[in-house]
Amino acid sequence: MKCWAKSVSECSSTQSREHYISKGLFSDKTLFVDNAPFLGGGSKEIAKASLTKKCLCKKHNEQLSIYDDEAIRFGDALKYCLELSAKRRNSTAKKFSPHRKNVDADRFSRWFLKTYLGLFEFFKYPSAIAPETLAALVFSESAITEFLKLEVSMAVSEEFQIVEVVSIAPLEKDEKTIGMQVQLYGVRLNGFFSDKPEYSQKPLKIRFNEYKQGKSCEIRFR
Known part of the structure; x- marks a missing residue:
């Protein structure tokens, strides 16, 4: 049985396949x-159903679906903000009533960690935090947001497109992997991991502003 959560609790007897990136983030x-x-590097078109690996047992894999759902909720919120901006772009209004979308910060943090645990073996440097420690956080019954620092890694004026593209890169320091960068639908997020609750931060907010009317939409991690 291959399961990165085997140190958390007893595995089931059935091996399952985990998608490298949550399949619900892509419609094709x-x-x-x-x-x-x-895939040996290079470029390749491949069936979404094939982008899986044997790294979780069936029991532990099924417990993670709610975290996939939260990443999908974030992606949907980004699409919503884009569609709203398109509708308002040519408006003559002087000011808009901002729309707000909420993302569960704790669930999204667990999605971030479980995605990392499926990919970190491919990074150049070993994980600075033991995988068993990160696995325990994913399945923890207590909130874990203070163990992961999430931040937007983009300039205020940086242009981007909201499309169904996800890219992953390690964050490195002193020949260790200390976190992961995820570019999800054009928005770049850095996540730094800790084995103790040291990140006390204000909830992350992503604001979308129209050129003349100011804030049009906001995504809040709560």
């Missing part, structure tokens, strides 16, 4: 993959 049945080490 096939995906264009670029520079993926698990």
Whole structure:
């Protein structure tokens, strides 16, 4: 049995396959993959259903679906903000009533960690935090937001497109992998991991402003 959560609790007797990236983030049945080490690098178009690995037992895998749902909720919120901006772009209004979308910060943090645990073996440097420690956080009954620092890694004026593209890169220091960068639908997020609750921070907010009317939409991690 291959399961990165085996140190958390007893595994079931059935091996399952985990998608490298939550399949619900992509609407197409096939995906264009670029520079993926698990495919030998290079570029390739492949069926979404094939982008899996044996790294979890059935029991532990099924417990993680709610965290996939939260990443999908974030992606949907980004799409909503884009559609709202398109509707309001040519408006003559002087000011808009901002729309707000909420994302569960704790569930999204667990999605971030479980995605990392499926990918970190492909990074150049070993994980600074033991995988068993991170696995325990994913399945913890207590909130884990203070163990993971999430921040937007983009300039205020940086242009981007909201499309169904996800890219992953390690964050490194002193020849250790200390976190992961996820570019999800054009928005770049850095996540730094800790084995103790040291990150006390204000809830992350992503604001979308129209050129003349100011804030139009906001995504809040709560």
